[in-house]
Amino acid sequence: MxxxxxxxxxxxxxxxxxxxxxxxxxxxxxxxxxxxxxxxxxxxxxxxxxxxxxxxxxxxxxxxxxxxxxxxxxxxxxxxxxTPFPGAIDAQVFEEEVSRAIALRAAGRHGEATAVLRTCLSRWRGPSAFQHLEGEPFDREAGRLEELRLFALEHRIGADLETRDAAELVPELVDLVAAHPTHERFHHHLMLALDRSGRRSDALNAYLGLQRRLAAELGTDPAEDLQRLYHQLLSMDRGAPGPDRRQGRARPDRSGPVGPFANQLPPDTPDFIGRGRERRIVVDALTAGSAARPGTAARAVIVSGMTGVGKSALAVHAAHLARDSFPDGLLYIDGAAFPRTEEGLRGVLGRLLHGLGVPEEEQPDSWALRQDMYRSLVATRRVLVLIDNVTEADDLRAIIPTGGGSAVCVTTQVSQLAVDGAVRVPLDVLGADASRALLSSGLCPGRFDGQGRRLDEVLAVCDGLPAALRAVGNMLAARPHWSLEQVAAALTGARNPASRLSLPGRSLADAFDEACGRLTEDSRRALSALAALDVERLTPGPAGLLLGCSGTAAAALLDELTDRNLLRPVPAARPQEWAYAMHALLRAHLRAALPDALPNSAYRGNCGQFHLRYRNSAEVGIP
CATH class of the missing domain: 1.10.10.10 (Winged helix-like DNA-binding domain superfamily/Winged helix DNA-binding domain)
Structure with missing residues (x-):
């Protein structure tokens, strides 16, 4: 900066x-x-x-x-x-403040968002320091920061369009378009500002100029939302005002039942932290690109990761950011709340039809007829469907929208969930800086002063898992008299720290049990056997000896557990080889239940052979 x-x-x-x-x-x-x-x-x-x-x-x-x-x-x-303390690096503070402003915009608090973004952007003192240095890390970081600055500027102007006289924004936007001649969001904002200033012909010419430039330089057309805005302006009466959301949402004509705009999404996280790269991928995939052919499946994004890694939080946050691209509704289904039966599917389709304006009494009884009605309605609309907590591809086939104007976002623990053409966004645990920021979110400044060692202990237990960090932060917020030392002692002294970490409606231990409960009996026993061994990572060879099977069979089993995000692949000590690791909280949770999970003596014999053969081997990681 x-x-x-x-x-x-x-x-x-x-x-x-x-x-x-x-x-x-x-x-x-x-x-x-x-x-x-x-x-x-x-x-x-x-x-x-x-x-x-x-x-x-x-x-x-x-x-x-x-x-x-x-x-x-x-x-x-x-x-x-x-590993600086939170707030020590201006670029990281900027990124967090931009995330906060976006959340404010999603909540409709555009004036506050504008104030935050103006303050953020005023901190830029010139070109990034990385721009003047040679090397791939510097080039990558300089490019990332410049994209982030333009992203913040784009959202500041978008918020200004909600609260200020559009004519005041035209000179700034003209300069931005000249400086960034293929930046489509700046052109979008310029078209809106010109039209709302009574200059519709200039707005249309701005689009045509961009269209010619993109065709000549890149061989592409403008994004779908720009095309839609152009045709919307072109079809309006010359004296009619353009689309101004300050005066109400413009809604397209559509066939079928018409009800109020449906927003079934859960509330957004007001202090969403981190995941800047993943958030941009999800939002861009949901909103960017040309419409698909009629009758084809909607654009799809799959957010995957282990229990507690923040899949739902990211998906809901991104859906709120993308809501302006879906004027016909934001629909939400929690896959865990419906049984995987015909009656459950009937309930899912009933909820979706209700969101599309079909009263319950007008819905067919049969789930198949409800599916036909749902697909017919969505084919002529622009809706976003968020399907949370999906475990099987079969759960999706009946409810993925048809029609190129809609999109679907799926969260799942199953990385290999089969959805043709989907953009996949795998989530890993948070890094050190984001973990500190998330843990301190909502707490009084200075709460961790002078407690650096205890803070490191708590962060080590949580190991970057957002659900665990949120739970610790909530614990500290609810008990202001507790020191970080007390929290660290409670977690490090617990045989199963996940049982001490409360999530909404359940503990993290309960969430782990639910995830493991979807495995076959053999897979559950294998996972517990891997957790019982006090090593950080395993390659298939040692795992096969421990489980009493061949290395090939062990590799297939490890991949199956990895697909369920109960293990994660990590580089092994040997080049071009992969090992498998388990999150520390999950491993401690499974070890706490070992007396019931591993009763047979065969495992104990395998474990003894393992220690004799691999204790000092590079194929395992000893903590």
Whole structure:
């Protein structure tokens, strides 16, 4: 957000020479991740590193620790990791504030969103420091920050269009379109501002200019929402005002029952944190691109991940952000709330038809006839359907919308859920910075001051799992007299920490049980056997010995558990080989139930052989 600068008490601090600047920039570009020593060497000395390179790196890291604080840069086996406290890096604060503003817009609080975005954008002091440095990490981070700045600017103008006189925005938008001649959202906003200022012909010409440029330079057409706005303006009476959502939502003509605009979505998370890249992928996939051919399935996005990783929160958040692209309704189904029977499917279709304006008394009794009615209505509308907690592809076939104007977003624990043409968005646990921000969200500033070691203990237990971090944050908010030391002691001293972490309506342990309950008996026993062993990762060979089967059979079983997001693949110690790891909270939960899960002596014999053969092997990871 400008030249590289370190501040202490709002005063600049001297960083050092050019290589010290480059080293700090590299750590910032990979903040929260490990920067391997070879990458540092290649970045500082791209042609011929000196023999004293490692000693120089060590000296420069020591100097940076003196400037930034000893806890800020951590040494790990393969390199160094910059883990600043929340609020220490302006770019991360900017990203969090943009997320907050977007949530405010989704809640209809456009004035507040504008104020937040104006404050954020005012902090930019010039081109990013990374733009002037050479190397892939710098190029990637510079591009990401510039996209984020334009994203914030786009949303600020969108919020201004809801609250200000559109004519005031035209000069700024004309400059932005000139600077970014293929940026479609800026053109969209310019068309709206011109039309609302009584300049419809200029608005239409702005579209035609973009259309010609995209065809000539990229061989594409403008996005569907721009095409729709153009035809909407073209078809209006010349004296009629353009689409202004301050005066009410413009709704397209449609056949079939007409009811009020349906929004069945759960409430958005007001302080949604992190997931900036995944959020943009989901929103873009739901809203961007040309309409599909009539009769084809709607655009689909699948958000997958383990229990508690935040699939539903991201999907709901993205759906609220995308709502303006679906003027005929936002429909929601919780797959876990309906039995997988014909009666359950009948209830699902009944809820969807009700959202489309069909009263219950006008709905057919048969689920098949309800399906026909649902597909006929959706084929002529633009709706977004969010289907939460899906476990099988069969649950989707009857309710995926038809018609190119609609879209569907699915959340599932099953990575291999089969939906043709879907954009897949897998979620992993959060990084260090996002974990700290989520844990402190909603708490008084300074709640963690002087408790760095205890904070690290709590973060280690949660291991980046958003549901666990939320649960700890809620615990601290409900008990302001508790110190972080008490929370850390309660979690680290518990045999099953997941049982101490409360989610809405149940504990994290209950959620784990529900996820494991969908497995076959053999798969459940295998998962428990893997959890019983005190190792962080396993390759198929050792897993086969432990489970009493061949390495090939063990690999198939590990892949099945990975598809259910109960294990995750991680790089093994040997090149081009993968191992499988289990989240620490899930492993502790399964170990707590081991006396009931593993009663036979065969497993104990396999475990003994495993320890004799693999205790010091690179094929397993010993904590």
């Amino acid at each position: 400008g030249p590289l600068q370190v501040l202490s008490l709002d005063r600049p601090v001297t960083i050092g020479g050019p290589k010290q600047h480059v080293l700090l920039a590299l750590l910032l570009a990979r903040s929260g991740s490990t920067v391997p020593v070879p990458q540092i060497v290649d970045t500082l000395w791209p042609r011929r590193p000196p023999r004293t390179a490692l000693a120089q790196i060590h000296s420069r890291i020591s100097s940076l620790r003196h400037i930034l604080g000893a806890e800020t840069i951590k040494t790990v086996p393969s390199g160094y990791s910059l």
